Amino acid sequence: MDVVTIGETMVLFTPESSPLMRYSAMYSRKFGGAESNVAIGLTRLGHQVGWISKVGNDEFGTAMVSFIRGEGVDVSQVKKSESAPTGLYFKEVRHAGNVQVQYYRKGSAASTLTIDDLDADYIGQAKYLHITGITPALSDSCYETVMKAIAIAKEKGVKVVFDPNLRKKLWSEERARTVLLEIAALSDIVLPGVAEGDFMFGEKDPLKLGEHFLELGAELVVLKVGAKGAYYFTKDEHVLVPGFIVEQVIDPVGAGDGFAAGVISGLLEGLPLLNCVERGNAVGAMATIVPGDFEGLPTLREIESFMNSSDDEDINR
Template identity: 55%
Template sequence: MEQHDVFTLGETMVVFQPDQYAPLDYVHQFPKKIGGAESNVAIGLARLGHQVSWFSQLGDDPFGRFILKTIRGEGVDVSTCQFTRESPTGLLFKEQLSPDDLNVYYYRHQSAASMMTPDQLDEDAVSQAKILHITGITPALSKSAYDTTMRAIKIAKAHGVTVTFDPNLRLKLWSEDRARLVLQEIASLADVILPGIDEGEFLTGETEPEAIAKALNPQGDKTIIVKLGDEGAYYATAGEDGYVSGFKVRRVVDPVGAGDGFAAGIISGLLSGESIDHVIKRANAIGAMVVGMAGDIEGLPTAEAVEKFMVPDQEQRDVKR
């Protein structure tokens, strides 16, 4: 098994996203795309130059094959993925009524990914990675998906693999009590936690970034990065803490996937051994770039594009002269 920088697992769905602002009742054409938190991160990392392996179970249907081909085409290793004829590939419809009004409709109940089981995991693929990336979506899909997530974490911890965790709270999938219990459990095992400010409040009951970070890291041995939207992020590590400013977005086209782009930026920086403030600055830039384009993966940039985006306009003009 070839060693990868990152291993991740979860459900990716076929996304039907109209090119127009209108209620779905009046939409008649739906371009076909893909979307899934973990595969978004995997693709984001691949575009940034990293070796990534993504695992899921897909329906043995045209949609499942479309997802596999698309992710493989982005340079992500999908060799551990499995197909099943027992359950279909999940679907997702986006309804955008305006730039600021987006509704998402999921058709994923008893989907193929929700039926994944721990014995399907390739232990070598997990244990030989440098980082295991987990989100709070996969354990919410079903009991077996939860068991698979926890199995991956157990393998990672046994082999010294760093665990990064994005809570990615989805209350449509489970009850508040169950969500809080499981997300807190995973947070206690993770090395790097990436909550949004609302997710941090949900998990800890605290409302300020500093208090959230402290509540999630009572021993002081984790890295906590609290996302604050276009205001940037707050971080707390074993040795330092602080705020990193964000990037103003002139026009939000599609907010879905910004957090996944941010996570890809953080993981990329951790792999590169960069300073924490630069890691977060670049992650903020990627999140800002993603929301400027429709689709979950379409706005994920290359490393060169990120660096260009981060150069102030005046500096870019000076370089061109």
């Protein structure tokens, strides 16, 4: 197993007849969740990934597990709850710069995850454990589960990759800041955005943010700076890796998950850090040009074609 990730995936409904839910009588049904987005992104790039979660013993949960299994993700560690439902959310893409999301996840099956749902040997067989800041926000038991998973990874020699993925609606800012800093300090690789770094440290300067995360203990920090691309920081160097320009952003949701999948994929292949971040930038860019949270995540052949065509455009300029 290359990567194990843990977190909630929900049923996603998107208005079809109008971007605004108030006017729409028809909705498309898909699935979305940061961790499963990363898992699917990695499987499309040729890696073996396992997803730990919990769904309701309902039709939505059954459909979700079947779908994610069909994408090549190992779902053997996904449990079913007899008492809690599968979570839902609705997404309005009014335009690329205005995406409204409404969650119906309180009391969901995934929020009932406990440390008893973890298999230490399963986590221990992976090269990386992927964690986001969403899962510990869902409930006290989810926080305990994430911390236990990290402890298992540390014990088993599995590197921890942490994407803060801040969701202010899920918890108080004080609690969020405390937990995100706690997990970042336990992580080997951290993948924040500038806004998340500002939230955690009260600092907007990318170079200072890189230093702050390294001081917490990370060996690698990859800081997303929007369309400019991303910096990577180690104790020896910091480099800005330019982003890729796309003609039109259709749906930006899931771009950060695609970025994470691209970076982790490069690390798994042993690529130089610059190429790992370049792949992350490319996958994130491709995710924005297709509607849906993960639908635009590319295969390795597609990402190589995209990156080569971008190189050709740079030459022609």
